Amino acid sequence: MKILKVCLFLLLVVNNLNAAVSTELLVGLIGKKDITILDTRSEDAYNGWILNSEKRRGHIHLAKPFPAQWIKSLTKDSVIVKKLISQKEVIVYGAKKEDTQKVYDFLKKQGVNVAIYESFLSEYVVDKSFKLDYLKNYKMLVPASYINDVITNKKSIKVFEVSWGDGKAYKKGHIPTAVHINTDLVEFGPIWNYKSKEELLSFALSYGISKSTPVILYGPDFMPASRVAIALMAMGVEDVRILNGGFNAWKDAGYLVQIGDVKAKSISDFGGKFFSKSFIIKDLHDAQKIIKNPNAQLVSIRSKDEWLGKTSGYSYIKPKGNIKGAVWGKAGSDAYHLEDYRSISGKMKNQDDIEKMWKDLGVDTLKHLSFYCGTGWRAAEVLFYAYVMGYENVSMYDGGWLEWSLDAKN
Numbered sequence: 001m002k003i004l005k006v007c008l009f010l011l012l013v014v015n016n017l018n019a020a021v022s023t024e025l026l027v028g029l030i031g032k033k034d035i036t037i038l039d040t041r042s043e044d045a046y047n048g049w050i051l052n053s054e055k056r057r058g059h060i061h062l063a064k065p066f067p068a069q070w071i072k073s074l075t076k077d078s079v080i081v082k083k084l085i086s087q088k089e090v091i092v093y094g095a096k097k098e099d100t101q102k103v104y105d106f107l108k109k110q111g112v113n114v115a116i117y118e119s120f121l122s123e124y125v126v127d128k129s130f131k132l133d134y135l136k137n138y139k140m141l142v143p144a145s146y147i148n149d150v151i152t153n154k155k156s157i158k159v160f161e162v163s164w165g166d167g168k169a170y171k172k173g174h175i176p177t178a179v180h181i182n183t184d185l186v187e188f189g190p191i192w193n194y195k196s197k198e199e200l201l202s203f204a205l206s207y208g209i210s211k212s213t214p215v216i217l218y219g220p221d222f223m224p225a226s227r228v229a230i231a232l233m234a235m236g237v238e239d240v241r242i243l244n245g246g247f248n249a250w251k252d253a254g255y256l257v258q259i260g261d262v263k264a265k266s267i268s269d270f271g272g273k274f275f276s277k278s279f280i281i282k283d284l285h286d287a288q289k290i291i292k293n294p295n296a297q298l299v300s301i302r303s304k305d306e307w308l309g310k311t312s313g314y315s316y317i318k319p320k321g322n323i324k325g326a327v328w329g330k331a332g333s334d335a336y337h338l339e340d341y342r343s344i345s346g347k348m349k350n351q352d353d354i355e356k357m358w359k360d361l362g363v364d365t366l367k368h369l370s371f372y373c374g375t376g377w378r379a380a381e382v383l384f385y386a387y388v389m390g391y392e393n394v395s396m397y398d399g400g401w402l403e404w405s406l407d408a409k410n
Contacts, residue, residue, distance in 0.1 A: 021117040036087045038066035040094035040103045043347045048138030052095035055125050058132030068099035073344050076110045084112045093117040136390030141244045144253040157214040162224045176258040183224050186231045192375040193398045197275050207264040211272035218243035226381035236276035245347040287397040291325040296368040299329040301378045313374050319405035327362050351389050372397035
């Protein structure tokens with residue numbers, strides 16, 4: 001009887017592509033093969049932020065993000081669109097009728113079998129029997145509107161822009177009140193590991209960061225912000241967040257930009273045990289243990305050519321190859337990109353896609369996962385995403401391929 005009902009659902013959808021899909025029909029199609037449900041709201045709303053007066057947070061179970069803003073970056077030849085064309089049916093929904101219609105019209109033009117579900121806010125969200133998914137720690141990944149609210153209402157949250165160097169781009173324009181952090185303050189060459197406990201404490205106090213100081217980081221790119229975020233989390237700072245999409249997300253939202261330099265205000269006391277979560281950061285000795293541990297995995301966050309030993313990825317790293325016994329977790333096109341973990345808008349890719357990628361690559365999420373890359377930036381970003389998704393048994397091998405390859409015994 002259930003199979004017959006599903007078949008009738010499918011037949012009804014195929015024959016009524018321009019008609020609105022009912023809640024009953026939608027619920028019956030969730031999780032069915034070759035049926036894709038798309039959320040046309042912002043990725044932040046999809047992740048769990050209530051931005052459209054939703055009665056509950058999250059997205060329809062197993063739905064994928066497809067914000068209306070993506071359309072300007074997509075064509076019929078885009079990988080995302082090709083996958084949708086291959087589906088039997090695609091159903092779009094959202095909070096704003098104009099966004100849903102815009103996505104519907106675009107997909108229809110590309111040859112996608114698409115229908116609209118119009119009752120997301122009025123029926124699906126208000127009925128608690130219908131499942132909504134969202135990132136367990138979605139609050140760690142904030143939308144630009146959240147920071148704007150923080151600044152407007154003068155909340156006691158510190159905002160920092162993070163990049164390597166003296167902040168030339170920062171001084172030309174940054175989020176109001178934001179203080180610049182040079183990544184050299186938390187790591188040092190030639191291996192580019194995190195600095196000593198004493199040096200990190202000095203950095204935190206100089207920038208007014210205590211254990212209880214809420215911190216939001218962002219940058220022109222996600223990696224440096226993640227590098228500092230992991231350092232702060234290891235120090236024991238209790239509330240560390242990152243702006244999803246970085247400075248581009250702020251500018252795209254049309255918020256004000258401040259020019260010039262904002263100086264940090266120092267403090268004298270961290271306010272609690274320092275480096276209370278040092279276990280987040282693993283050293284060479286730890287990495288050697290992880291390789292031998294059947295309940296743990298070293299996960300290489302490096303490009304395919306780095307993984308295969310075709311290139312070291314960096315001009316200053318001579319040895320090519322990878323850590324024997326590690327599993328590949330993908331990354332991006334080269335040592336400076338992370339497309340496999342980001343959406344087309346530069347924000348964090350959805351959890352379902354990341355976990356499917358891990359599963360296909362042999363990354364076992366039931367084990368302790370310790371991410372590494374060349375020198376730590378890419379691994380830091382993926383580790384931060386893992387925390388956002390709700391994983392706790394995770395860490396980062398700080399030294400990465402650079403440190404490992406310098407020891408002839410490895």
